């Protein structure tokens with residue numbers, strides 16, 4: 860199934876469209892960044908494509924550039940948030956075993972304290 864531009868029942872599409880208010884801290888034509896509602900680190904932001912892509916497993920070859928834009932936006936915001944010196948983590952969960960709860964592709968940007976590895 861082709862990725863849709865937006866999906867009416869998708870919470871992140873609703874944040875992208877403004878239907879659900881969020882504190883958007885970065886926005887360009889392709890990517891938005893807003894705080895995770897349930898932060899697990901002093902900085903915990905979600906880097907979300909404007910276009911609805913359900914997951915890494917659903918992304919098409921043509922979405923590779925989009926994922927690159929997401930990473931570039933994450934790095935830019937990480938710098939703005941003062942995380943560049945001590946470091947930070949980008950995480951993409953995919954599917955049930957990957958712990959993905961929201962079916963709209965997103966990168967978790969986490970930092971502000973030393974992070975343990977998860978398994």
Ligand code: 5GP
Nearest residue numbers: 870881893894895896897952958959960961
């Ligand atoms: P996942 O488990 O899919 O990788 O991560 C989904 C993340 O979205 C979770 O960390 C969760 O706290 C966050 N989240 C779920 N619903 C909302 C919401 O309505 N607003 C925001 N800002 N974050 C949400």
Ligand code: ZN
Nearest residue numbers: 869872911963
């Ligand atoms: Zn969506």
